Amino acid sequence: MQHLYAVIMAGGAGKRFWPLSRRDTPKQFLPLGRGEGSLLARTAARLEGLVPADRVYVVTAEHLVDATRRELPDMPAENILAEPVGRNTAPCIGWAAATIRRRDPEAILAVLPADHEIENEPEFRAVLERAAQATQAGDLVTVGLSPTRPETGYGYIEMADEISPGVHAARRFVEKPTHARAERFLASGDFLWNGGIFLFQAAAILEAISESLPSLGAALAEFDAAAERGEEAALVAARYAELPSVSIDHGVMEKARRVLVVPADFGWSDLGSWVTAWEQAPKDDHQNAAPEGSVLLDAKGCYVRVAEGKRVALVGVEDLVVVDTPDALLIMPRARAQEVRQVVELLTERGEDQLV
Amino acid sequence: MQHLYAVIMAGGAGKRFWPLSRRDTPKQFLPLGRGEGSLLARTAARLEGLVPADRVYVVTAEHLVDATRRELPDMPAENILAEPVGRNTAPCIGWAAATIRRRDPEAILAVLPADHEIENEPEFRAVLERAAQATQAGDLVTVGLSPTRPETGYGYIEMADEISPGVHAARRFVEKPTHARAERFLASGDFLWNGGIFLFQAAAILEAISESLPSLGAALAEFDAAAERGEEAALVAARYAELPSVSIDHGVMEKARRVLVVPADFGWSDLGSWVTAWEQAPKDDHQNAAPEGSVLLDAKGCYVRVAEGKRVALVGVEDLVVVDTPDALLIMPRARAQEVRQVVELLTERGEDQLV
Numbered sequence: 001m002q003h004l005y006a007v008i009m010a011g012g013a014g015k016r017f018w019p020l021s022r023r024d025t026p027k028q029f030l031p032l033g034r035g036e037g038s039l040l041a042r043t044a045a046r047l048e049g050l051v052p053a054d055r056v057y058v059v060t061a062e063h064l065v066d067a068t069r070r071e072l073p074d075m076p077a078e079n080i081l082a083e084p085v086g087r088n089t090a091p092c093i094g095w096a097a098a099t100i101r102r103r104d105p106e107a108i109l110a111v112l113p114a115d116h117e118i119e120n121e122p123e124f125r126a127v128l129e130r131a132a133q134a135t136q137a138g139d140l141v142t143v144g145l146s147p148t149r150p151e152t153g154y155g156y157i158e159m160a161d162e163i164s165p166g167v168h169a170a171r172r173f174v175e176k177p178t179h180a181r182a183e184r185f186l187a188s189g190d191f192l193w194n195g196g197i198f199l200f201q202a203a204a205i206l207e208a209i210s211e212s213l214p215s216l217g218a219a220l221a222e223f224d225a226a227a228e229r230g231e232e233a234a235l236v237a238a239r240y241a242e243l244p245s246v247s248i249d250h251g252v253m254e255k256a257r258r259v260l261v262v263p264a265d266f267g268w269s270d271l272g273s274w275v276t277a278w279e280q281a282p283k284d285d286h287q288n289a290a291p292e293g294s295v296l297l298d299a300k301g302c303y304v305r306v307a308e309g310k311r312v313a314l315v316g317v318e319d320l321v322v323v324d325t326p327d328a329l330l331i332m333p334r335a336r337a338q339e340v341r342q343v344v345e346l347l348t349e350r351g352e353d354q355l356v
Numbered sequence: 357m358q359h360l361y362a363v364i365m366a367g368g369a370g371k372r373f374w375p376l377s378r379r380d381t382p383k384q385f386l387p388l389g390r391g392e393g394s395l396l397a398r399t400a401a402r403l404e405g406l407v408p409a410d411r412v413y414v415v416t417a418e419h420l421v422d423a424t425r426r427e428l429p430d431m432p433a434e435n436i437l438a439e440p441v442g443r444n445t446a447p448c449i450g451w452a453a454a455t456i457r458r459r460d461p462e463a464i465l466a467v468l469p470a471d472h473e474i475e476n477e478p479e480f481r482a483v484l485e486r487a488a489q490a491t492q493a494g495d496l497v498t499v500g501l502s503p504t505r506p507e508t509g510y511g512y513i514e515m516a517d518e519i520s521p522g523v524h525a526a527r528r529f530v531e532k533p534t535h536a537r538a539e540r541f542l543a544s545g546d547f548l549w550n551g552g553i554f555l556f557q558a559a560a561i562l563e564a565i566s567e568s569l570p571s572l573g574a575a576l577a578e579f580d581a582a583a584e585r586g587e588e589a590a591l592v593a594a595r596y597a598e599l600p601s602v603s604i605d606h607g608v609m610e611k612a613r614r615v616l617v618v619p620a621d622f623g624w625s626d627l628g629s630w631v632t633a634w635e636q637a638p639k640d641d642h643q644n645a646a647p648e649g650s651v652l653l654d655a656k657g658c659y660v661r662v663a664e665g666k667r668v669a670l671v672g673v674e675d676l677v678v679v680d681t682p683d684a685l686l687i688m689p690r691a692r693a694q695e696v697r698q699v700v701e702l703l704t705e706r707g708e709d710q711l712v
Contacts, residue, residue, distance in 0.1 A: 311684045
């Protein structure tokens with residue numbers, strides 16, 4: 001599709017996959033989920049046939065640029081945008097939109113998180129194409145994922161009328177709901193998960209930013225002006241930290257006049273924690289996901305991740321997450337996987353920088 | 357004490373401490389328990405002041421001779437007896453007794469396992485000295501350990517009359533009892549644990565062996581004859597595998613006419629499993645024994661052993677044993693620590709020799 005560009009957001013910190021993920025190798029650089037290669041490399045590869053390689057951009061953190069280049073060796077250097085500091089998604093998307101609009105004033109952006117798992121890739125591309133078509137009138141479009149459980153960890157999007165085949169008006173965005181509310185959402189059939197996948201014309205999102213977040217809009221205009229003088233890098237370095245730290249959902253989409261939603265069902269997972277990694281992994285008859293050759297005596301429901309060639313023996317344990325790296329070993333029940341953040345925070349407080 | 361020799365039995369396979377223990381580094385070579393250095397080195401060091409270094413012997417397996425030399429660098433080479441195959445304790449002790457009697461016909465032997473922990477070493481030496489004195493009339497003497505719990509994993513020795521201060525006649529040996537029986541033993545005050553520590557004149561045990569295990573006695577006499585011709589090594593290599601595989605307890609002591617027992621209370625532990633290692637180790641307020649710096653969030657009763665410098669994080673787990681080495685990781689509840697043998701057996705069956 002002409003003028004279609006992809007913006008992969010790859011700046012995440014990835015504490016939830018410690019000790020495999022670290023500050024310098026967050027989740028998107030890890031080979032998680034079912035496929036081969038890192039999530040980031042697979043996110044880029046998934047676009048083949050839909051977006052030409054030179055129209056794929058990545059926004060990441062400065063300290064992750066080298067790792068990003070290693071994962072995406074064929075990506076033009078200028079397609080990697082390095083944020084001096086993370087300021088949530090509105091500045092990230094705004095900066096990418098401004099950058100790409102300078103190249104192509106008619107650009108349409110598909111904004112994609114770098115760290116999700118997609119099972120049905122042809123369907124994924126078909127959905128993106130439909131959503132991209134729906135941006136033509138200047139609308140902001142979001143992809144809404146068919147919910148499969150009353151998840152309280154995601155935001156939801158309520159669908160209104162179908163305005164063209166497979167494209168609905170979005171009635172409203174709803175923040176993470178209570179469990180009871182999530183159950184009602186699931187039962188109604190009108191609510192979809194917000195997975196952070198957005199499509200819009202670069203010009204349209206920049207206009208919406210200027211309306212809803214005028215200080216960000218002004219800064220982006222300054223970036224444009226500096227770019228004309230060849231001085232954008234210095235300005236970004238000087239000013240990025242001052243940009244408002246706000247999400248595109250909350251700061252722009254929720255306030256926009258018309259937002260569309262394309263319902264999708266392509267086997268999506270956000271790989272949000274080691275539990276999701278366990279859910280996605282191939283398992284034995286006792287629900288263990290462990291490397292081949294592991295010695296599992298009366299072990300059930302365990303997720304084991306160790307370096308290649310290391311042998312693990314589990315005897316009589318259930319529902320554990322075990323992640324081993326050369327310098328750190330994590331063991332916890334699956335039900336408490338969220339608490340790995342506290343481990344990382346504790347190590348950070350202790351100043352054990354080499355471990356986080 | 358004149359004529360006192362020590363025989364340290366150090367041929368154990370040490371499956372129970374896998375993955376730290378391996379075929380080539382069984383338990384006695386590991387720094388387990390409270391002290392510094394390997395159990396074997398500490399067993400030898402514990403004899404200082406009681407037995408001169410050149411009268412300390414070690415019986416071990418051929419493939420462990422180099423490791424033994426490394427642990428005991430000052431021991432004369434001829435004091436290390438290498439069994440071509442393990443044939444339980446009767447051949448091991450008989451061979452050591454024959455070897456030492458050739459050097460000193462009046463030798464008294466203190467036979468000691470290489471892999472036990474002793475807290476009160478002066479008391480230990482005092483007990484050995486008393487037991488050695490009790491061998492003077494040709495009696496076989498065993499050290500009986502004051503039981504502290506109704507342990508079903510040990511053999512017991514029933515005491516009869518005290519025949520001299522601190523020395524009793526032994527009424528009988530009892531194999532591992534049921535729990536109810538062990539409780540009666542503990543309550544009676546007449547039963548002691550058999551920890552495998554024996555003292556006797558070399559000549560006396562060889563005579564008892566000839567009576568109870570005549571085929572072993574005959575083989576040892578052949579070893580003596582071959583030694584006179586300087587041909588013992590070849591005969592041992594050729595014949596050792598044919599010796600009867602039987603314990604000194606069952607094969608000799610239980611059948612001997614008079615056995616004495618010296619009750620002892622010097623803080624003994626056989627370090628029989630990772631559970632004993634946990635029991636012996638310093639613990640935090642939540643009964644965790646883990647390396648300094650470990651991140652323990654709501655973890656209780658865990659034993660953690662990892663390579664120096666590796667960080668462990670436990671979140672919300674209880675009563676686990678976690679042992680990590682560069683090539684293998686074991687996780688199991690403390691209550692199932694005995695099952696580590698099955699892990700080793702499974703790996704052996706699979707032919708994973710590098711791991712066992």
